[in-house]
Amino acid sequence: MSKAWLSSLFVRCAQSLGAVLSPMRCVLCGTVTESPLLNEAGHALCPRCLHRLERTEQFHLRGNRTEDMFYTHPQFERGACFLFYDKAEHVNRLVYAFKYFRTPELAYDLALQAAKEALPTDFFDTVDVIMPVPLHPRRFRQRGYNQSEYIARGLSDVTKIPYDIEHLTRMRNNPQQARIRGNERARNVEGIFAVNHPEELYRKHILLVDDVITTGSTMRACMDAMRAFRGARISVFALAQPR
Numbered sequence: 232m233s234k235a236w237l238s239s240l241f242v243r244c245a246q247s248l249g250a251v252l253s254p255m256r257c258v259l260c261g262t263v264t265e266s267p268l269l270n271e272a273g274h275a276l277c278p279r280c281l282h283r284l285e286r287t288e289q290f291h292l293r294g295n296r297t298e299d300m301f302y303t304h305p306q307f308e309r310g311a312c313f314l315f316y317d318k319a320e321h322v323n324r325l326v327y328a329f330k331y332f333r334t335p336e337l338a339y340d341l342a343l344q345a346a347k348e349a350l351p352t353d354f355f356d357t358v359d360v361i362m363p364v365p366l367h368p369r370r371f372r373q374r375g376y377n378q379s380e381y382i383a384r385g386l387s388d389v390t391k392i393p394y395d396i397e398h399l400t401r402m403r404n405n406p407q408q409a410r411i412r413g414n415e416r417a418r419n420v421e422g423i424f425a426v427n428h429p430e431e432l433y434r435k436h437i438l439l440v441d442d443v444i445t446t447g448s449t450m451r452a453c454m455d456a457m458r459a460f461r462g463a464r465i466s467v468f469a470l471a472q473p474r
């Protein structure tokens with residue numbers, strides 16, 4: 232018997248024992264679940280709830296609502312969100328959970344699911360690199376993670392497209408967009424992003440990734456900074472958008 236086999240047997244036994252002692256509950260409906268979306272941090276989404284989240288069906292749809300928001304940008308290529316949400320709803324609770332309640336693994340899991348559902352379409356076909364919208368270092372320290380980075384990792388693990396957190400940075404710790412009125416959001420993010428070594432992304436197709444797209448101001452501010460990536464094409468993806 233090999234050492235690796237023994238240690239994997241041990242891990243599986245420990246996991247089963249853990250499941251018996253503290254059964255995993257779905258974060259939305261509370262039922263005990265053996266979820267496909269299960270992670271070390273102990274958060275789970277049961278298959279029924281996962282299935283019921285409302286899809287936007289945008290991956291294969293050209294000229295969809297997300298694309299309508301950005302098509303005037305000269306470098307813009309494709310856009311899609313995975314789910315619709317409204318205020319009192321499941322997706323909104325999930326977004327809150329992974330953004331403010333230290334459960335970024337949920338964002339990762341949802342991104343895995345999004346990528347699996349997008350794979351049969353051509354959405355990822357020509358993408359060279361996945362780039363999460365960065366947090367300011369101070370905000371990163373406060374929160375302990377960047378949820379968009381988890382989303383980028385989830386997409387990357389399914390599509391095998393590399394993700395990059397080096398080339399795009401946030402210069403200013405602006406007030407959170409959620410706290411700013413719609414028509415002032417563009418000003419709140421104006422000029423806050425910067426790029427490093429733009430020559431390294433010459434003519435690449437970059438997929439810019441965030442948790443939600445509401446007015447699109449944050450994405451647009453990133454895309455403005457990314458004009459420095461000469462000849463680059465930019466697509467956008469978010470887990471959710473308002474219905």
Ligand SMILES: [Zn+2]
Nearest residue numbers: 257260277280
């Ligand atoms: Zn559930």
